[in-house]
Amino acid sequence: MRILFLLVILSVASALQSQVVVKENMIQSKSAFPLVTSNTKAAVVYDADDYLVVQKTAELFVADVESVTGKQLRLTDTVKGDKEIIVVGTIEKNRLIRQLAEKGKLDISPLEGAWERYLIQTVSRPFPGVSKALVIAGSDRRGAAYGLFSLSEMMGVSPWYWWADVPAKKHKTLYVDAPATLSKTPSVKYRGIFLNDEDWGLKPWAAKTFEKERGNIGPRTYAKICELLLRLKANHLAPAMHPVSTAFYKIPENKLVADTFAIVMGSSHCEPLLLNTASEWDSKTMGPWDYNKNKDKINEVLSNRVKENCAYENVYTLALRGLHDAAMGGGDVPMREKVKMLESALNAQRDIIARHIDKPVETIPQAFTPYKEVLEIYSNGLELPDDVTIIWADDNFGYMKRLSGPHEQKRSGRAGVYYHISYLGVPHSYLWYSTTPPALMYEELRKAYDTTADRVWLANCGDLKGAETQISLFLDMAYDIDQFNAGNVATYPARWLAKMFGEQYYDLFQDITCSHINLAFSRKPEYMGWGYWNNYWGGGEKRTDTEFSFANYNEAERRLTEYSRIGKKAENLLAALDEESRPAFYQLLYYPVKGAELMNHMTIKGQFYRQYVRQQRAAADRLKAQVKCYHDSLEIITDGYNSLLDGKWKYMMSLKQNYDGTSSYFMIPLMEEEYTPVGAPRLAVQAESENLDKGGMSFHALPAFSTYARKSYWIDIYNQGTGELNWSVAPSDDWILISQKSGKTSTENRIHISVNWDKVPVGEKVKGQIDITSGNQKESVLVSVFNPESPARDELQGLYVEENGYISIPAADFHRKFESNDIQMNILAGLGFEGRSLQLGNPTAPLQMYRAGDVPRVEYDFYTFNAGIYDVYT
Ligand code: REL
Numbered sequence: 001m002r003i004l005f006l007l008v009i010l011s012v013a014s015a016l017q018s019q020v021v022v023k024e025n026m027i028q029s030k031s032a033f034p035l036v037t038s039n040t041k042a043a044v045v046y047d048a049d050d051y052l053v054v055q056k057t058a059e060l061f062v063a064d065v066e067s068v069t070g071k072q073l074r075l076t077d078t079v080k081g082d083k084e085i086i087v088v089g090t091i092e093k094n095r096l097i098r099q100l101a102e103k104g105k106l107d108i109s110p111l112e113g114a115w116e117r118y119l120i121q122t123v124s125r126p127f128p129g130v131s132k133a134l135v136i137a138g139s140d141r142r143g144a145a146y147g148l149f150s151l152s153e154m155m156g157v158s159p160w161y162w163w164a165d166v167p168a169k170k171h172k173t174l175y176v177d178a179p180a181t182l183s184k185t186p187s188v189k190y191r192g193i194f195l196n197d198e199d200w201g202l203k204p205w206a207a208k209t210f211e212k213e214r215g216n217i218g219p220r221t222y223a224k225i226c227e228l229l230l231r232l233k234a235n236h237l238a239p240a241m242h243p244v245s246t247a248f249y250k251i252p253e254n255k256l257v258a259d260t261f262a263i264v265m266g267s268s269h270c271e272p273l274l275l276n277t278a279s280e281w282d283s284k285t286m287g288p289w290d291y292n293k294n295k296d297k298i299n300e301v302l303s304n305r306v307k308e309n310c311a312y313e314n315v316y317t318l319a320l321r322g323l324h325d326a327a328m329g330g331g332d333v334p335m336r337e338k339v340k341m342l343e344s345a346l347n348a349q350r351d352i353i354a355r356h357i358d359k360p361v362e363t364i365p366q367a368f369t370p371y372k373e374v375l376e377i378y379s380n381g382l383e384l385p386d387d388v389t390i391i392w393a394d395d396n397f398g399y400m401k402r403l404s405g406p407h408e409q410k411r412s413g414r415a416g417v418y419y420h421i422s423y424l425g426v427p428h429s430y431l432w433y434s435t436t437p438p439a440l441m442y443e444e445l446r447k448a449y450d451t452t453a454d455r456v457w458l459a460n461c462g463d464l465k466g467a468e469t470q471i472s473l474f475l476d477m478a479y480d481i482d483q484f485n486a487g488n489v490a491t492y493p494a495r496w497l498a499k500m501f502g503e504q505y506y507d508l509f510q511d512i513t514c515s516h517i518n519l520a521f522s523r524k525p526e527y528m529g530w531g532y533w534n535n536y537w538g539g540g541e542k543r544t545d546t547e548f549s550f551a552n553y554n555e556a557e558r559r560l561t562e563y564s565r566i567g568k569k570a571e572n573l574l575a576a577l578d579e580e581s582r583p584a585f586y587q588l589l590y591y592p593v594k595g596a597e598l599m600n601h602m603t604i605k606g607q608f609y610r611q612y613v614r615q616q617r618a619a620a621d622r623l624k625a626q627v628k629c630y631h632d633s634l635e636i637i638t639d640g641y642n643s644l645l646d647g648k649w650k651y652m653m654s655l656k657q658n659y660d661g662t663s664s665y666f667m668i669p670l671m672e673e674e675y676t677p678v679g680a681p682r683l684a685v686q687a688e689s690e691n692l693d694k695g696g697m698s699f700h701a702l703p704a705f706s707t708y709a710r711k712s713y714w715i716d717i718y719n720q721g722t723g724e725l726n727w728s729v730a731p732s733d734d735w736i737l738i739s740q741k742s743g744k745t746s747t748e749n750r751i752h753i754s755v756n757w758d759k760v761p762v763g764e765k766v767k768g769q770i771d772i773t774s775g776n777q778k779e780s781v782l783v784s785v786f787n788p789e790s791p792a793r794d795e796l797q798g799l800y801v802e803e804n805g806y807i808s809i810p811a812a813d814f815h816r817k818f819e820s821n822d823i824q825m826n827i828l829a830g831l832g833f834e835g836r837s838l839q840l841g842n843p844t845a846p847l848q849m850y851r852a853g854d855v856p857r858v859e860y861d862f863y864t865f866n867a868g869i870y871d872v873y874t
Contacts, residue, residue: 020120021177022154031122033134034084035155035174036069042134043074043082050093051141053230053262057148058088060227064152067161067168079127087126088136088148097137100126110182111139115189116235118147121180134178141262146233147183151176158500159231162224164468165583165645166500184480187449190315190365190416190456191478192229192236193471194268195463197424197431199244202463204651216246219253225464226261232475236264236315238458241276248276249305255312264313266458269369269393269418270321272349273302274309278323289323291345299348306356315365315456316353318388319374320345325425327373338377350385362387362412367456369393369418375402389455391416392448396423398436400444403451403843415453417445421470422462428527432655433592434467435520439830439837441473442489447843449481465652468588469493486839490514490830497589501581508573509589512566516593518835519562523548525596528603547607552803556604567597583644591641591653595634602630696720697727697774715781717749717772727774735759736768736783755785800862807862811874812836814858822846823856 026032035042046058055077062073079085079096087096091108100106105123117139126133136151138144153159156169195202198217206217214220217240229237237258239248248254248265258265267274275281277289286301287294306316320342322328329341346368354361362385369391370378384390390408392415395401404415419441421434445457457478461467473492477484484492494509501509548556570593577585609623634655641653698718719725728742729751739752753770760766770781800809810833817825823841831837841856850856864870 019177019179020150020154020181022151023175023177024171024173025175027175027177029177029179030124031177031179033122033132033176033178035086035134035176036065036071036073037173037175040084041071041073042084042086043076043079044086044088045076045079045082045096046087047089047094047096048077049095050089050144051262052260053141054089054094054138054144056260057145057230061086061088061148061152064155064157064168065174067157068155068171069174070170079130081129083129083131084133085126085130086134086136088138088144090138090141090144092140094137094144096127096133097135100133100135106135106137107180108137111137111143114139114143114185116140116143116146116186118143118150118183119180120147120150120178122176122178134176142230142235143183145230145262149231149233150183152231159228159472160468160500160584160588163228163464164587165648166588167580167584186233186479187481188416188454188457188478190236190264190266190458191234191475192238192264192266192457193234193459193461193464193475194238194418195225195240196268196460197242197422197429198240198463199242200431200463200654201465201652202240203242203244204654205649207651209647209650209652214246214251216251218246218251219257222248222254223257223261226258226263229263229475230261232472233479234475235262236266236456236458238266238268238271239276240463241268241271241278243279245279247279249274249309250280255309259312262313264315264365265309266315266367266456267317268458268460269317269371269374269391270319270323270325271317272319272345273306273316273352274314275302275305281323289328291320291328291341295345295348298345299352302349303352303356306352310353310357315367316349318346318349318366318368321371321374325372335377335380339380339382342374342377343382346384346388350388365389365456366413367391367416369416370402371418385413386411387413389413389416391418391456391458392453393418394420394444396420396425398440398444400448403448404453409452411452414455415448415451416456416458417448417453418458418460419445419474420460421467421474422460424462430524430526431462432466432526433595434462434470435517435524435592435596436470437490437517437521437831438470438473438492439486439490439828441470442477442484442486443828443831443839445474445477446481446484450844465587465649466592469496472496486826486828490517493517500588501577501585505573508569512569512589512593514830514835515562515566516596517830519559519600520596521831521835522833525599528599548604550608550611556607560601560604563597563600567594570594586641586644587649591637594637598630598634598637602627602634605630696777697725697772697779714750714752715770715772717743717745717751719745719747725774727772730771730773731783732769732771733759733766735766735785736770738770753781753783760785800860802862802864807864809860809862810834810836811838811858813860814838815861816859818855818857818859820848820850820854820856822848825856825858 021027022035033042034040044058044062046054058075062075066072073086074082087094089097091097091101091111097106097108100123101108105126106119106121108119111117111119119135119137121135123133123135125131136144136147138147149159155171155174158164158166160166161168202221203217206221207215211218211220222239225237229235239254241247255265265274267276271277281289283289287297289298291298320328329338350361350366353364353366357364366387367389368384371393375393390404390411390413392400392402392404394417398420400417404411408415421436423430457474459471459474461471464471469492473496491510491514493513494506497509497513498506548559550556570590574582574585574590605623606627609620609627612620612623638653638655642650698720717727724744724746726742726744727749729738729740731738735756737754737756740749743749765784767782767784770783772779772781800807812827812832812834814825819825822845825841826839828837828839829835838858
């Protein structure tokens with residue numbers, strides 16, 4: 001006897017008010033519809049006069065059914081002898097749907113005038129000769145597409161089937177149970193991604209692999225991206241804009257492709273009116289990108305852009321910034337002037353829109369993003385038309401910088417969100433694999449949503465690959481935020497993976513993904529070199545005060561052990577999965593987890609190695625070999641990624657996405673210089689010789705950073721003249737040790753300064769001076785040192801006790817809490833160093849005055865060895 005398995009009882013309860021179900025076995029219900037049976041196949045019918053996206057989606061749906069069942073449905077625009085038909089279309093243009101509504105067989109009234117909603121319903125005997133129709137009726141073109149793709153997803157085709165090679169679930173037969181089911185209006189109106197920082201992945205991959213014929217990111221790539229967005233029930237795209245790519249509008253087919261998929265185009269915060277300024281503005285032919293000097297040309301170019309593209313659906317950015325992520329104009333312009341200039345530029349842009357689009361300007365979607373310095377200009381009184389959506393930005397690291405206040409909440413344009421799940425810029429980039437915690441995303445985005453940010457949500461997703469989970473989560477929240485809460489969001493990655501690879505792995509996925517996100521919260525894999533070399537952009541100051549500790553609580557070892565544990569689990573699962581699932585698993589879980597494991601081992605072992613070098617231990621060589629081995633393994637698994645599926649993703653994954661390290665990410669762990677951690681004796685040197693006599697001596701010392709611990713400094717003495725220069729150096733105190741007291745130089749000399757710590761009183765700051773003399777020229781270097789006492793730990797184990805001058809308390813470990821009706825203290829799982837964070841109340845609670853003793857708060861007890869004034873960092 002043949003046993004029928006239950007395929008998917010995946011109700012999209014999230015999206016649908018009643019339940020559409022797709023199963024492999026026959027359904028005994030009035031609303032049952034046979035999609036593919038052993039001897040029948042339904043036909044898919046669209047209306048040839050409907051929007052293009054409907055036909056496009058129908059074609060893709062037919063391919064989806066084929067990938068699941070191996071059977072091809074007939075795709076047609078006319079009903080001809082088919083017993084079972086799937087009718088898909090918009091209520092505006094699909095004649096069959098209108099006829100069914102007129103005959104009273106379908107209630108489409110909730111769809112009239114609605115935004116992106118759909119109705120799925122089985123109708124018996126809809127037309128003469130047809131026994132059943134499965135109707136997917138959209139309130140508009142995207143509504144119809146979302147409806148049909150929701151069936152694809154239920155039968156086991158992931159939106160990521162192409163971009164992450166998730167295999168379709170295989171079944172011989174498919175039945176749909178479709179009682180009248182209406183989707184919700186999406187939570188956020190425009191929901192999409194910004195393709196940014198394509199330089200190291202998407203661009204080289206498209207140019208050399210997928211779209212070789214163009215040598216660039218072009219219409220074939222955009223078609224795949226737009227399809228993905230539609231399947232993810234998103235609708236908005238800001239295209240790649242770095243100068244390495246050909247600008248989106250320079251390839252005319254691009255916008256046609258976007259429109260075929262009904263995707264609403266836009267541009268990022270610094271790019272007005274769809275102009276990809278950084279890659280399109282040509283100062284040779286257009287003059288400077290400077291509104292004060294060249295506003296007519298700027299407005300002319302913008303006007304042409306709108307004229308050529310206003311036939312399509314767009315969200316228009318109103319903006320004025322530099323060509324990249326920088327301010328426009330010089331820094332010394334008074335704020336008043338900046339506000340005036342921005343206001344006049346935005347008004348001119350709005351006039352351009354009004355001139356070219358034949359609709360009341362207040363009904364055309366326009367957005368303004370006060371990002372970085374623009375937020376300050378906005379806060380200084382910028383007047384913005386009421387219908388313009390203000391898109392609040394995060395701080396590039398996932399924390400919203402600003403939300404709508406009470407006045408802004410009354411704006412008709414409402415608000416939006418520009419959110420980074422990947423970032424290139426100061427002080428530190430993260431472009432490799434997105435590790436933004438789901439719990440953080442929900443916490444931040446929900447409060448933005450609750451304060452009217454429901455008009456536009458745009459995620460900066462880097463170049464797409466490597467941010468798959470966070471993209472899905474962001475767009476799922478934007479589509480239906482109410483299916484999420486603080487209790488279920490942290491397990492989103494596990495649920496997402498289990499849906500792709502099998503529910504039997506759910507616990508394993510939960511273990512691996514929660515730990516992976518948590519470890520990256522205290523340091524992202526991209527930042528592992530940061531402990532030693534703080535940042536590419538900031539000029540590379542070396543420091544060790546942020547390295548993981550071998551001394552305290554085995555912090556470094558525990559981190560490595562945990563990475564090894566989850567890395568091993570990911571590796572075992574990779575081996576256990578069937579051949580077809582492996583490429584997807586490699587991309588979505590194995591590579592990021594194993595990559596983070598190797599990166600952590602490489603850098604932390606490097607730290608260990610440097611310590612051994614300082615201690616002159618022979619085992620240093622063995623550690624060096626290990627570091628190299630981890631490095632090579634990283635290269636190997638990255639090559640593995642790029643060679644999946646016969647090189648489908650060649651050039652997509654690169655360790656250079658670890659931008660701060662670029663080629664030196666491997667060198668960092670092996671650097672051998674000596675630095676000391678905070679809490680150890682500190683030496684600061686301050687050189688003031690800039691009044692240089694031409695022909696005489698000048699000198700230079702490393703800048704003094706009192707927070708950066710150093711054991712030694714050096715001073716470079718330069719000869720400004722042509723002949724030889726004699727110099728001598730005299731320290732003011734005998735605790736200052738110098739490597740050389742006098743010398744002769746024709747170019748430069750380096751003197752090392754160190755300290756005889758035995759002569760510096762414990763617990764005191766001591767200042768001294770070094771005089772450098774040459775002929776009758778005398779200059780001074782100030783030296784200050786601090787020799788901290790090392791406090792003995794006492795019996796107060798288990799409470800928070802000062803150690804080396806510090807006390808560190810996890811926020812969620814408070815001793816007492818005081819709440820009010822509106823402000824509760826919540827502990828959020830999946831967020832924070834220890835995987836628990838404290839959320840202070842409700843961001844939308846009304847402002848209230850409290851008497852001192854009643855203020856909602858938490859309290860912490862701690863012990864110090866000395867009374868006094870302390871700095872508190874939260
Ligand atoms: O190059 C640029 O201008 C952009 O990549 C950045 O400015 C980006 O928009 C910013 O949000 C950083 O991620």
